[in-house]
Amino acid sequence: MEPLDYRSAGVDLGEADRVLDGIRPLVRSATRSEVLSDIGHFGGLFQLDLSRHARPVLVASTDGVGTKLRVAREAGRHEAPGYDLVSHCINDILVQGAEPLFFLDYFAMGRLEAEVATRVVAGIAEACREFGVALLGGETAEMPGFYPGGDYDVAGTIVGVVDRDRIVDGSEVRAGDVAVALPSSGLHTNGFSLARAIVFERLGLGVHDPFPGSVGTVADALLARHRCYLPAVAPLLEAGAVRGLSHITGGGLEGNLPRILPPGLAVRVDLDGWMLPPVFDALRRGGGVSDAEMLRVFNCGVGMVILTSAPDADRVLASDPDAWTLGEVVSRPEGAPAVRFTGAPGWNRGR
Amino acid sequence: MEPLDYRSAGVDLGEADRVLDGIRPLVRSATRSEVLSDIGHFGGLFQLDLSRHARPVLVASTDGVGTKLRVAREAGRHEAPGYDLVSHCINDILVQGAEPLFFLDYFAMGRLEAEVATRVVAGIAEACREFGVALLGGETAEMPGFYPGGDYDVAGTIVGVVDRDRIVDGSEVRAGDVAVALPSSGLHTNGFSLARAIVFERLGLGVHDPFPGSVGTVADALLARHRCYLPAVAPLLEAGAVRGLSHITGGGLEGNLPRILPPGLAVRVDLDGWMLPPVFDALRRGGGVSDAEMLRVFNCGVGMVILTSAPDADRVLASDPDAWTLGEVVSRPEGAPAVRFTGAPGWNRGR
Numbered sequence: 001m002e003p004l005d006y007r008s009a010g011v012d013l014g015e016a017d018r019v020l021d022g023i024r025p026l027v028r029s030a031t032r033s034e035v036l037s038d039i040g041h042f043g044g045l046f047q048l049d050l051s052r053h054a055r056p057v058l059v060a061s062t063d064g065v066g067t068k069l070r071v072a073r074e075a076g077r078h079e080a081p082g083y084d085l086v087s088h089c090i091n092d093i094l095v096q097g098a099e100p101l102f103f104l105d106y107f108a109m110g111r112l113e114a115e116v117a118t119r120v121v122a123g124i125a126e127a128c129r130e131f132g133v134a135l136l137g138g139e140t141a142e143m144p145g146f147y148p149g150g151d152y153d154v155a156g157t158i159v160g161v162v163d164r165d166r167i168v169d170g171s172e173v174r175a176g177d178v179a180v181a182l183p184s185s186g187l188h189t190n191g192f193s194l195a196r197a198i199v200f201e202r203l204g205l206g207v208h209d210p211f212p213g214s215v216g217t218v219a220d221a222l223l224a225r226h227r228c229y230l231p232a233v234a235p236l237l238e239a240g241a242v243r244g245l246s247h248i249t250g251g252g253l254e255g256n257l258p259r260i261l262p263p264g265l266a267v268r269v270d271l272d273g274w275m276l277p278p279v280f281d282a283l284r285r286g287g288g289v290s291d292a293e294m295l296r297v298f299n300c301g302v303g304m305v306i307l308t309s310a311p312d313a314d315r316v317l318a319s320d321p322d323a324w325t326l327g328e329v330v331s332r333p334e335g336a337p338a339v340r341f342t343g344a345p346g347w348n349r350g351r
Numbered sequence: 352m353e354p355l356d357y358r359s360a361g362v363d364l365g366e367a368d369r370v371l372d373g374i375r376p377l378v379r380s381a382t383r384s385e386v387l388s389d390i391g392h393f394g395g396l397f398q399l400d401l402s403r404h405a406r407p408v409l410v411a412s413t414d415g416v417g418t419k420l421r422v423a424r425e426a427g428r429h430e431a432p433g434y435d436l437v438s439h440c441i442n443d444i445l446v447q448g449a450e451p452l453f454f455l456d457y458f459a460m461g462r463l464e465a466e467v468a469t470r471v472v473a474g475i476a477e478a479c480r481e482f483g484v485a486l487l488g489g490e491t492a493e494m495p496g497f498y499p500g501g502d503y504d505v506a507g508t509i510v511g512v513v514d515r516d517r518i519v520d521g522s523e524v525r526a527g528d529v530a531v532a533l534p535s536s537g538l539h540t541n542g543f544s545l546a547r548a549i550v551f552e553r554l555g556l557g558v559h560d561p562f563p564g565s566v567g568t569v570a571d572a573l574l575a576r577h578r579c580y581l582p583a584v585a586p587l588l589e590a591g592a593v594r595g596l597s598h599i600t601g602g603g604l605e606g607n608l609p610r611i612l613p614p615g616l617a618v619r620v621d622l623d624g625w626m627l628p629p630v631f632d633a634l635r636r637g638g639g640v641s642d643a644e645m646l647r648v649f650n651c652g653v654g655m656v657i658l659t660s661a662p663d664a665d666r667v668l669a670s671d672p673d674a675w676t677l678g679e680v681v682s683r684p685e686g687a688p689a690v691r692f693t694g695a696p697g698w699n700r701g702r
Binding site for chain 1: 352353354355356357359360361362364387394395396397398399401406407408409410411412413414415417418420421443444446447449452453455456457459487488489490492493494495496497498499502504506508510511515518542544545547548549553602638639640641644647648
């Protein structure tokens, strides 16, 4: 009998070394002055700058990119999911007032391909550099028998810091406060299982086909980068102009706004205040998706909601040229939902 | 045409809610006084106790459990990978002297099964409770079209803290220091692709069959929990008796010992100092695996190596009744390997 070894069992440690060689300069490019370690240690080391935080509270979040991955893989755009993942994670701790510090990634593939792994990490490193986050560590796993074909999964964890006195948790939200919407850049990373069913199954399109009603391809429309709201929101946090922040991810407005509302309050969302961006409108028409389902599954153009006092509303609206007033915080009668939609959706007008 | 919705696209938000209901009490059971948030927030909040650390350095690590997952799934022991993952991650930051603070998990499945997801998280929560780690957050992803059958993947991230003056990085290791081995509890979470090829393909066994040379089943032998070395090592760190620590994971002794050796030093490993534990011996015989490959792929019974000064060696050996002297730190001539194996492997004697 032939002696068995790791390679014959499907694990190519040479390919793992090639991944390490490929990502080493990427990891080194995404660093900060507080990082003490270099790649190759068991754990990454990050010294907190206590001069900036009297009562530091760490804020951490883990996420994946869902089945947007499949679209990225089919289009051969392997940098896209990494960038999206970092943006998503930054937004998820930004809503509690945190400055992002460092990120760690998990990448798993059935049969490791160094080029693919390196490009995924390149997207992660690019976003880390852009938003001042250290890429402190990560894990690249080869999982023979999992992930058929060239499929892979990628997830990540972010850790940030906020001073205890500056945590944003919605507790200061009051009736009469204004809800300001910052536009999304597309689907972000939510609703892809439905979007894929509409585009690839019902409409029968491929990633390189023109996207309905658009000048770009299906890949262009579906893989638009998940916007990171740190640049827009950090100055507002610094200025104390923010009472509540909600990152609109899975579950849409009605799934995410309630997380930051004190008891007895609701947000009135004026549906006639904005037009559905073309990518969502194409999905709505292509799938015959109801308005209620659209609002539950997709961000529908609203990527981040900022709750602010009426006097600060103008300043918040000025943080983004395309921001608009989404609605208002109102009192919530016993048993009523925390999000109250009013008006006819703007996307139904004049069609 | 039937209107499409999220459910028809393969995403069952009701099942996601059942997961959340199942894991909520588990997450709440694995907490610490520093945790400020409850499940449902975007990120988890953890206030650092600055009274215990003058110059706090955060140490973070991400890992998965590899294809041990497949064995756990086939045996229906879904708690096992979660426990292993936490142990593994704790060990990976313990080797730099860090106390673990909090953990976040990522769980992904093609078609979400609430019972499976809940049991995986139950294993995570059990280990977190046992070792005083807060389960601060996590992500449960349903990925239709990924992960065929009932397969799933799970990964996790740990964050711990060490005072800057107490970081263990091997820089104080000197020639003449003693290498002490703490026994592993089995394969831990490495080498499973080879172990599976031997046990399931070459030997043709199933998870419920008796394991060769053992009273238990294949599942018992392969799924033995990954030992967490925090209880044994933390008092030694406190006493200042540790100069270097190496968690023996993928790559074995020769892959992991070099990470903590200063330039010009090597570890002499005396192979005649211990007997190969039965589970490894059965794999060696079953696969006809060479000694060199055994040492490269598996921990071979050595789960953690502690480098210590000769005067402290007795104290370190006393930390575990089954610890033994693995070898010694020696000078390393130019071009020589950082791990020098000497003697005939103990497992070859008298057979």
